Every structure is written in structure tokens, then in C-alpha cells.
Amino acid sequence: MIDHHALWIVIFGLGIGSYALRFTFLGLIGDRQLPEWLLRHLRYTAVTVLPALVAPQVLWPAGTGGQLDPARLSAACVALLAGVVFRKPIAAIAAGFAALYLVPLITG
Template sequence: MTGLSDTTVWLVIVVLGIGTFLIRWSFLGALGNRDMPPWVLRLLRYTPVAVLPALVAPLVVWPAATGGQMDPARMAAAAATVAVGLWTRNMILAILAGAVTLFGLLYML
């Protein structure tokens, strides 16, 4: 037991919900109808390219499935994904190559 009352828990939930809403609204509601300068639009194009590797890299290098130990199957799948992505410039093919490599190596190992 944490010793927190129900009122405190619900207050924290409501405050966090309002905070999350305001953070999202600040971008979508306040800036959604305005034209942005070309330099901002150019920089925003790189957001997914920066965020996706930051989300995926820990799952490849320190996967929870192996207790945080590096795994040759996951490293090979990441390498195959990057190689096919650079070679074909096709995201779907890159994801499929990584998935096939991962599941194939997990099956064989």
C-alpha cells in the first residue's frame, strides 16, 4: 500500500490529464491554423528520423527479452533493416527485411 488517499490519486490523474491536454493543444490548437516559416517546416521533416531511432535503439541493444544482453538476432535484424532501407529507400521493405531476419534467426538460434 502506498498510503495515498483516493482523493489524492484522482487529483494527480486529473492534473496530469489536463497537463497532457495543454501540451498537445499548444501545438495543435494554437499553431494548427497558422502558416509556419519554411525553415520550421524544413526542420520538422527530420523529427521522425530523429525520434524513431531513439525509440528503437534501446530495444535492439538492450532487449528486455534477453535480460538486457546483446542478441545477435536483433543486431542482425537492425543491420538488415538499415541496409535494405538505405539500398531501396523503401520503409516497408526495410521493415519486412528486419522482421524476416529477426524471426528467421530467432527460429534458427
């Protein structure tokens, strides 16, 4: 167990850091027009965050002890294919979720 004082120091420090990061963008430059090159790069943020969150759970899932899981790998492939075909993130997520549920049922 962690000491209660250390826990509250960590929580307070993370809160201050989170606030400072958000204040940098919203408070300091929130009312200014951003340069076009920065806006162009910010458009790709969502496209890069989702794969970065999903890839470790597909390639090294903790639930299987780090072993590759065929159901997760096939669901990721289906989600990628649906994202390329439909160009809608919700369609890719729904297709991946459906594949993650259906592949174990089909393969037994």
C-alpha cells in the same frame, strides 16, 4: 500497489499535460503558416523517432537481461540496410521483422 487517489491524480495530470502540448500546436498556431526553417526541421521528426524507440531494445533488451542479442542486432542491421536501399520505412520494418523471425530459425 499505488494508491487509487494517486493513480487518478497521475492519470488526470498526464491527460492535462498531453492536451496542453497538443493544443499548443493545433489550437494556438494551427491556422498560421509555419516558417520554412521550422518545416524543414519537422521533416526529420519521423526519421529520428523510430531509431530512438528501437535502439534501447536492440542494444540493451530487457528480455535477455540487458545482454546483446545477435538476432535483434542482425534484424536492426537488415532493417537499416533495407531502409538505405529502398528508402521506404515500411520496407525497412518488414525486412527487420523478417530477419528477427528468420535468424533464430537459421542459426538454431
